[in-house]
Amino acid sequence: MKLRTVDDTREFGRRLAGVLRAGDLVLLTGPLGAGKTALVQGIGAGLGVQGPITSPTFVIARVHRGPVPMVHADAYRLGERPDPRAEIDDLDLDASAEDAVTVVEWGAGLVEQLNDEYLQVRIDRLDDDTRVIDLVPHGGDWAHRLETM
Secondary structure, rough: OOOOOHHHHHHHHHHOOOOOOOOEEEEEOOOOOOOOHHHHHHHHHHOOOOOOOOOOOOOEEEEHHHHHEEEEEOOOOOOOOOOOHHHHHOOOOOOOOOEEEEEEEOOOOOOOHHHHOOOEEEEEOOOOOOOEEEEEEOOOOHHHHHHHH
């Protein structure tokens, strides 16, 4: 799927929120500036969470309250330990996993163990600033849910 603007990316996130539910894990991958945080802003808007959504790069994780809470984490700065997965464990993301949608930027290879079923969202930005989004379901009923979007 191609998205022309940042607003289109946010709107896609809002639509994606329509198929998300508490307990879901969404893993975002893509280069710097691809639009991961803009997508999370749309997801948050679609879930009806409170407060502004900004990149949690320096705080690592934020909890946004709402009808379905959202945990927004950024694993970009993790990795100073020999096993960065230990740092993910320290964040206790699994403590709220059943009650919230958990969205993790830069978490490939680090957070998949949080849930047997998850959605990987690959985002790439082309030279003309168009975003290309690829949804990769892993287990569960993700493929069926994505068909309804």
